[in-house]
Amino acid sequence: MEEYLLKVVVVGDMHAGKTCLLLRYCDDTFQTDYKSTIGVDFKMKDLERDDCLGKLQLWDTAGQDRFRTIVASFYRGAEGLVVVYDITDRSSFEKVTWWIEEARYYGNDSCIAMLVGNKTDLEMKRQVSTKEGEALAKQLGIKFFETSAKNTSNVKEMFDTMADTIIARKKILSGQMHPASGQTGGIVDIRSTSVLSYSEWCAGYVDGSYCAML
Template sequence: MIIILFFFFLEVQLVPRDEYDLSHKILVLIGESGVGKSNLLSRFTKNEFNHDSRTTIGVEFSTRTVQLNQFTVKAQIWDTAGLERYRAITSAYYRGAVGALLVYDISKHLTYESTERWLKELYEHADPHIVVMLVGNKTDLESLRTVPTDEGRAFAEKKGLMFMETSALDSTNVEAAFNEVLTGESSICKVKDPGSRIQDPGNFLQALAAPVER
């Protein structure tokens, strides 16, 4: 079955340096088709960029191990795509996620406009304490930019999200984006919108290392 919408499931295993036996956790990378999620994944896990990246069919995955503070993070990243009519099914994968990267293309304003809908769906199905970063991808297309940095940042501030702009093509901020969501150690915006969620990174790594109920 051919899929248009992409979901990336980052299954994280946090282990002290002398131990390799902690539970798995999940991060999700979500957003409209064509915003560059596959290449963000490829750049982070393999330091590669595919100029001929195509719509994902079925399920693919990549892994990478990262050292964060006293923890080793073993990430297994699942790339699952789905047509919009299957969103009710794929959204079930949000359950249990401890973090998410919500991606839009800075050169396509419609992909940015859809982020509020993606965020609403995420919050409907995910843990209430999920840490979310809004990611404006493809900064290498600066001359084609339709979403100003300040606009993206203001939306993130309003919703209590982390915010970063990236380029999978030239690697700008790709490492930083994944690592900040993994650790939760970002400067968090104070939110004026009482209906929004403030990301609290204080004990995020400890939460990641907590065992999963099975």
């Protein structure tokens, strides 16, 4: 049975819940009193599919600016990028395009990107609507999930979707699968994608340009 190594980098502002998402997915645990990631941390998840095995490498990056030089080197070789924001913190949502730009600068020519709005268990404190997240993901041409590491909502589905999409892409590139038979949505050329600034995106959101799917 063929085995695939899948490297995924998880980025986003400090306190967006990146580490909690990884702990929930890999260890099925949730911690309320954890320390912020220093530099880069690493988790591994073994996956078994009908016709292959996967080793999902999840690189948990620090959101603080002082670690940017360290984190930048880990974009190289990444096949997946998960950009996480906190739905209760609008400033973390406003940084999404900045994270995409950084990945485009330091990363591979192409990778599978995903936008994730975390902490849906704090619905009463929500500052970013689901429609805003969906609209931004549509503008970027990537997949979108809302998750909660605390109550497990969509965490497994989100990471499994990322892994399965990378595996499908590997099979297509190796000739094992025809594009029509695989799920390849979310594959973007992050070097050539036109990424709007948050203010430019907001203007489009307000006038309805990015609301066609809503």
